[in-house]
Amino acid sequence: GAGVSQTPSNKVTEKGKYVELRCDPISGHTALYWYRQSLGQGPEFLIYFQGTGAADDSGLPNDRFFAVRPEGSVSTLKIQRTERGDSAVYLCASSLFQNTEAFFGQGTRLTVV
Amino acid sequence: GENVEQHPSTLSVQEGDSAVIKCTYSDSASNYFPWYKQELGKRPQLIIDIRSNVGEKKDQRIAVTLNKTAKHFSLHITETQPEDSAVYFCALNFNKFYFGSGTKLNVKP
Numbered sequence: 001g002a003g004v005s006q007t008p009s010n011k012v013t014e015k016g017k018y019v020e021l022r023c024d025p026i027s028g029h030t031a032l033y034w035y036r037q038s039l040g041q042g043p044e045f046l047i048y049f050q051g052t053g054a055a056d057d058s059g060l061p062n063d064r065f066f067a068v069r070p071e072g073s074v075s076t077l078k079i080q081r082t083e084r085g086d087s088a089v090y091l092c093a094s095s096l097f098q099n100t101e102a103f104f105g106q107g108t109r110l111t112v113v
Numbered sequence: 114g115e116n117v118e119q120h121p122s123t124l125s126v127q128e129g130d131s132a133v134i135k136c137t138y139s140d141s142a143s144n145y146f147p148w149y150k151q152e153l154g155k156r157p158q159l160i161i162d163i164r165s166n167v168g169e170k171k172d173q174r175i176a177v178t179l180n181k182t183a184k185h186f187s188l189h190i191t192e193t194q195p196e197d198s199a200v201y202f203c204a205l206n207f208n209k210f211y212f213g214s215g216t217k218l219n220v221k222p
Contacts, residue, residue: 091156103159
């Protein structure tokens with residue numbers, strides 16, 4: 001595709017429910033990043049994939065958060081037992097290699113009510 | 114992990130004036146320093162970047178300077194225009210991207 005695509009663009013869910021957020025990176029990009037951004041804050045690192053493997057998942061807040069990238073392209077961020085504090089914009093970015101320009105998707109705005 | 118400090122948090126300038134945003138960092142192993150512009154409700158977009166073997170880079174009205182010894186890098190915008198109004202984030206890459214907390218730039222016409 002032309003750029004990084006994230007779906008859905010908006011997601012409202014009830015507290016305690018499970019959600020999946022999808023990221024389609026730019027074709028051929030080996031590195032994929034998930035960030036979380038709250039209003040007025042900079043992007044907060046969650047997890048970074050190099051190919052199919054999670055190279056660094058140190059930013060995942062707790063074990064309710066999990067992400068996969070099974071074929072080295074599309075990635076899914078999964079959040080179990082959502083809490084109101086999980087409400088934020090979840091940004092995905094991809095780059096050709098680990099230390100090159102990162103392109104961001106438009107984000108998924110998650111609201112937990 | 115890496116720590117990136119960004120200042121100021123807000124910056125208001127008159128159209129045509131210059132704007133300077135500064136970032137400092139703690140880990141000297143970083144070698145890629147991008148700057149992102151984020152308009153309200155939009156995705157962050159790269160406006161300029163610099164690598165550690167270069168001290169300064171310029172692209173029209175935007176320039177970035179890097180001082181690896183002092184561990185700081187700065188964004189300079191000259192002849193500011195109202196459409197420059199946005200939030201700007203500095204970042205660096207050391208295995209993953211670390212972002213500053215952002216500077217909200219307001220250019221008054």
